Amino acid sequence: MRLERALSHYLRSISVRWDDVEDRGIYPFDLPVIRELKEINFSPTVTYIVGDNGTGKSTLLEAIAVAVGFNPEGGSRNMNFSTIETHSSLATHLHAIRGATPRDGYFLRAESFYNVASKIDELDVDPLDVRLNEPLPPLIDSYGGRSLHKQSHGESFWALFTERFRGNGLYILDEPEAALSPTRQLAFLLRMQDLVKAGSQFLIATHAPIVLSYPGALIYELRDGELLETALEDTETFNVTRSFLANREAALDELLNKDEDAE
């Protein structure tokens, strides 16, 4: 069992090769988290990155995904397309320590999943193996067979997690909760457990306390420009949500009526 787990540790760590960076004063090297970054070690199962808006989670995740062979806009490793060139040059300065080669893999960017769905529809118009000059099975078959554009946002994410993710995979997910109801977020934890048992490794950026709750996961929080290993109960996202739900009326009163009280 220990050997199996060691073998499925697809991505062990990443570090920045600072010697190659020409200009540290421009994006993304000027972001506090990147400036301070030396090495990130990953769990063989589930690693999370959390932090406030604009702290650099997507920048980091995208660079890690590109460094291990994914398209910057997301998709499987075989997808190579670009609708807009916005990705940073950080990936070329990352050094990834890898273990076994995953049999499956996916980079989900909630914000550009629409483009992935469009690309799948486009490739499926006339799927052809150009080497053999033979028809190929449509790509959408591996997502359950129904165009992702003809499903709701949440349904299309769910098709991805349940149909396309096959296990023994490296899955890098940026805000997977973006389309999921709280009930589906709970179901997502169960799906993750199945995939972890099937030898998968996850790296996830999230703002959702439910998504963040996978037992035994490694959590890094971006705080004051640093990436710190943090317990679930000490993360801001968990604490803010918990205290709001526990004291909703007092919290709303404090938030919305502060100015009136001062008058």
Ligand SMILES: Nc1ncnc2c1ncn2[C@@H]1O[C@H](COP(=O)(O)OP(=O)(O)OP(=O)(O)O)[C@@H](O)[C@H]1O
């Ligand atoms: N292409 C770009 N060029 C310049 N600055 C950028 C670029 N992309 C992002 N930034 C800046 O880098 C910072 C980090 O952005 P990033 O999207 O990584 O944050 P994030 O932590 O993922 O935020 P959120 O939680 O809102 O998704 C932001 O201040 C953003 O304005």
